[in-house]
Amino acid sequence: MAITPPSERIWWKEPIHKVEIVWIIVAFLWGLVMFFTMIWWHGFGQQNLSNEAYRIQPFQFAEKVDKMIAAHTVRQEGAFPVVRPPPGSDVYLMGRVYMWWPMLELEKGQSYRLHLSSIDLQHGFSLQPLNINLQVHPGYEMVINLTPTTTGEFGIVCNEYCGLGHHTMTGRIYVVDRN
Amino acid sequence: MSITSAFRICPTTGLKVDRAAENLIKVNAVAAVVFLLIGGLFGLSIALSRWPAVHLLPAEWFYLALTAHGFDVLLAWIIFFEMAVLYFASAVLLNCRLAAPRWAWAQFGLMLAGALMANVAVLQGNSSVMFTSYPPLQASPWFYLGLILFAVGALIGCAVFFGTLVVAKDEKTYEGSVPLVTFGAVTAAIIAVFTLASGAIILIPTYLWSIGLISSVDPLMYKLVWWGMGHSSQQINVSAHVAVWYAIGAIVLGAKPISEKVSRMAFLMYILFLQLASAHHLLVEPGVSSSWKIFNTSYAMYLAVLGSMIHGLTVPGAIEAAQRAKGFNKGMFEWLRKAPWGNPAFAGMFMSLVMFGFLGGISGVVMGTEQINLIMHNTLYVPGHFHATVVAGTTLAFMAITYLVVPLIFRREIAFPKVAQLQPYVFAIGIAGISLFMMGAGTLGGPRRHWDITFADALTSFQFSPAAFLMLALNGIFACMAALGGAMYIFVVVWSVFFGRRIGDTEKLQLGPATGSQAAAAVASYGNEGTLKIPGTVTLVGVFFVSFVLYYYVNWKYLAELWPLK
Numbered sequence: 001m002a003i004t005p006p007s008e009r010i011w012w013k014e015p016i017h018k019v020e021i022v023w024i025i026v027a028f029l030w031g032l033v034m035f036f037t038m039i040w041w042h043g044f045g046q047q048n049l050s051n052e053a054y055r056i057q058p059f060q061f062a063e064k065v066d067k068m069i070a071a072h073t074v075r076q077e078g079a080f081p082v083v084r085p086p087p088g089s090d091v092y093l094m095g096r097v098y099m100w101w102p103m104l105e106l107e108k109g110q111s112y113r114l115h116l117s118s119i120d121l122q123h124g125f126s127l128q129p130l131n132i133n134l135q136v137h138p139g140y141e142m143v144i145n146l147t148p149t150t151t152g153e154f155g156i157v158c159n160e161y162c163g164l165g166h167h168t169m170t171g172r173i174y175v176v177d178r179n
Numbered sequence: 180m181s182i183t184s185a186f187r188i189c190p191t192t193g194l195k196v197d198r199a200a201e202n203l204i205k206v207n208a209v210a211a212v213v214f215l216l217i218g219g220l221f222g223l224s225i226a227l228s229r230w231p232a233v234h235l236l237p238a239e240w241f242y243l244a245l246t247a248h249g250f251d252v253l254l255a256w257i258i259f260f261e262m263a264v265l266y267f268a269s270a271v272l273l274n275c276r277l278a279a280p281r282w283a284w285a286q287f288g289l290m291l292a293g294a295l296m297a298n299v300a301v302l303q304g305n306s307s308v309m310f311t312s313y314p315p316l317q318a319s320p321w322f323y324l325g326l327i328l329f330a331v332g333a334l335i336g337c338a339v340f341f342g343t344l345v346v347a348k349d350e351k352t353y354e355g356s357v358p359l360v361t362f363g364a365v366t367a368a369i370i371a372v373f374t375l376a377s378g379a380i381i382l383i384p385t386y387l388w389s390i391g392l393i394s395s396v397d398p399l400m401y402k403l404v405w406w407g408m409g410h411s412s413q414q415i416n417v418s419a420h421v422a423v424w425y426a427i428g429a430i431v432l433g434a435k436p437i438s439e440k441v442s443r444m445a446f447l448m449y450i451l452f453l454q455l456a457s458a459h460h461l462l463v464e465p466g467v468s469s470s471w472k473i474f475n476t477s478y479a480m481y482l483a484v485l486g487s488m489i490h491g492l493t494v495p496g497a498i499e500a501a502q503r504a505k506g507f508n509k510g511m512f513e514w515l516r517k518a519p520w521g522n523p524a525f526a527g528m529f530m531s532l533v534m535f536g537f538l539g540g541i542s543g544v545v546m547g548t549e550q551i552n553l554i555m556h557n558t559l560y561v562p563g564h565f566h567a568t569v570v571a572g573t574t575l576a577f578m579a580i581t582y583l584v585v586p587l588i589f590r591r592e593i594a595f596p597k598v599a600q601l602q603p604y605v606f607a608i609g610i611a612g613i614s615l616f617m618m619g620a621g622t623l624g625g626p627r628r629h630w631d632i633t634f635a636d637a638l639t640s641f642q643f644s645p646a647a648f649l650m651l652a653l654n655g656i657f658a659c660m661a662a663l664g665g666a667m668y669i670f671v672v673v674w675s676v677f678f679g680r681r682i683g684d685t686e687k688l689q690l691g692p693a694t695g696s697q698a699a700a701a702v703a704s705y706g707n708e709g710t711l712k713i714p715g716t717v718t719l720v721g722v723f724f725v726s727f728v729l730y731y732y733v734n735w736k737y738l739a740e741l742w743p744l745k
Binding site: 001002003004005006007008009011012014016017019020023024025026027028030031032034035037038039041042044046047048049050051053055067068077078079080098099103105116120121122124126128129130131133134135137138139140141142145146147148149150155157158159160161162163164166167168169171172 | 192207238239242245272307308309313315316353354355357358360381397398399425426428429430433435436437438439440441442461463464465466468469473477480481482484485488489492493496497527544548549550552553554555556557558616623624626627628629630631632636637638639640641642644648659711713716717720724727728731735739740741742743744745
């Protein structure tokens with residue numbers, strides 16, 4: 001029994017049952033399939049994260065955001081400037097207690113280099129209803145090449161706890177047709 | 180104290196039980212149940228706050244309860260219980276005295292002091308940093324100090340366990356190799372040492388930071404090392420509850436491992452590969468490369484998953500073989516139909532096995548796939564997954580073995596046997612609902628650790644689909660059911676321990692169709708190749724495998740529908 005010492009003293013020489021051998025092989029091969037699927041997706045799939053990231057001081061990131069806002073703001077929506085950066089350009093989005101700053105307006109089918117960072121605590125970038133989720137750290141700037149393929153209004157929610165106002169932390173991305 | 184009075188002979192199993200070990204098993208088990216009660220109440224209040232129509236707690240209390248719930252059930256309940264399991268699997272199963280009982284009491288004292296300190300810090304309201312306490316979010320120094328004391332206590336417990344193994348070997352209290360259950364406990368203890376060391380490496384600097392001696396803690400480094408404790412400590416649970424599965428199969432049905440070699444190898448894979456799991460929490464982080472993520476998240480090509488998949492065959496396989504040896508040979512599933520479903524130890528154990536595999540295991544591998552994590556990271560899918568592993572898997576297995584621990588160690592009969600019989604079913608259905616509906620809400624984008632997904636107080640709003648709200652309501656309803664199951668467990672166990680009928684020192688218990696020496700006789704003739712057929716288990720494992728493959732690729736399909744990212 002499992003609660004007594006093995007009945008065969010030399011248990012490591014017992015033959016293994018065929019069912020067990022077959023299952024071990026099947027499970028092992030399935031593991032390999034899953035492992036290589038991840039690698040294969042890096043070559044052939046469309047949804048992968050880049051390995052591009054930088055260390056940055058929070059105030060430096062805030063300066064980059066301000067510069068972009070000053071250059072490309074197209075309108076104001078409540079407290080938020082709505083920024084429409086040129087296609088292909090570097091776009092900065094900042095997490096802070098308790099908002100995603102600023103709002104962005106992107107064009108469908110165009111690629112953008114989206115830079116994400118936080119100036120205070122860790123935040124969770126969660127683009128809804130698409131359900132794209134990324135972790136945002138203070139002191140680290142993450143760069144993703146993003147190509148919106150559907151138009152509409154997308155909410156950004158914070159899904160990493162960042163203090164008592166965490167549930168009020170939101171933002172927005174608009175995706176519009178090219179003129 | 181003379182040697183003779185330090186032991187008693189268990190009339191049911193024939194094991195020689197060290198009284199010091201017995202007392203330590205008792206106090207640790209009692210502390211575990213107390214923290215299960217506290218943590219469970221916090222858990223219920225969280226589920227009721229997520230239920231939109233109830234929305235029980237105010238935001239501040241919600242985040243406080245979430246922090247306390249994580250600590251009390253994920254650390255305190257489980258690790259106190261694991262200490263009891265370690266002492267049982269070493270001193271009791273090996274007929275040995277416990278090494279250094281005074282140190283074992285130090286283990287208990289430190290863990291209790293640490294757990295109380297952390298709870299008080301959280302209840303004071305300035306440590307609502309979640310169980311994970313990611314910097315730069317800062318808790319009160321007492322919170323970190325409590326965690327450190329708790330970890331040091333657990334580490335001492337592991338040392339006592341290893342010491343007992345040495346004593347047993349030295350004093351030749353058993354013959355040949357240690358039992359499989361003890362081997363599983365060794366696995367758990369080795370992983371625990373790694374885990375608790377990781378915790379100390381990161382929590383000590385964090386504590387120094389909280390009292391102002393260090394200026395900052397890098398948030399990414401913290402996450403990497405912290406999860407060396409946070410995730411790997413869940414692998415202590417996996418090893419411990421798999422050991423418990425084998426133990427219940429053996430005690431209740433006389434089940435013998437199909438092959439000692441295979442089952443032990445599967446445990447060995449846990450030791451070698453499970454520690455890589457920290458990567459599961461870093462799949463969508465900046466500053467960590469894809470090759471690092473792929474290698475680590477897959478536990479080096481899924482070798483630790485292979486270990487669990489092997490136990491998924493060998494545990495039910497051993498049970499099927501034991502049942503068939505008793506004559507339940509009709510058709511494919513008579514052995515399962517005629518299993519002792521009225522015995523809460525068996526019922527809880529088998530449901531723990533099934534739910535851990537189907538709900539917890541599959542969802543864990545899928546979510547831990549590098550790219551698929553993009554559509555699940557930090558959504559409610561995450562708590563959905565780990566309630567299936569830690570609650571349906573570990574907690575249910577621990578509850579199940581309690582029904583054997585109370586008569587064998589506490590020497591009390593289980594009171595209210597009808598309630599005890601129903602308990603695992605009520606709890607299992609509740610927890611299955613909690614897991615499934617949280618996973619569902621997460622698939623729809625619902626964020627975890629979030630007080631209000633209507634965003635009533637936010638600057639800009641976002642409307643989640645009504646289905647997500649429905650899922651949260653169902654989650655609340657099933658949480659009530661799980662809480663009822665938990666309450667039944669605590670009621671039966673506490674009542675039995677304090678007011679249950681005392682079992683005489685020579686009274687032999689009937690814990691299942693086969694116990695002790697009878698069982699050994701019943702299973703003596705199988706266990707080697709050739710005599711053994713387990714078609715029912717093969718079918719169950721086949722169903723599992725097909726579900727696994729389908730669910731895995733369905734999620735790749737979901738992922739492929741996202742905006743292109745590079």
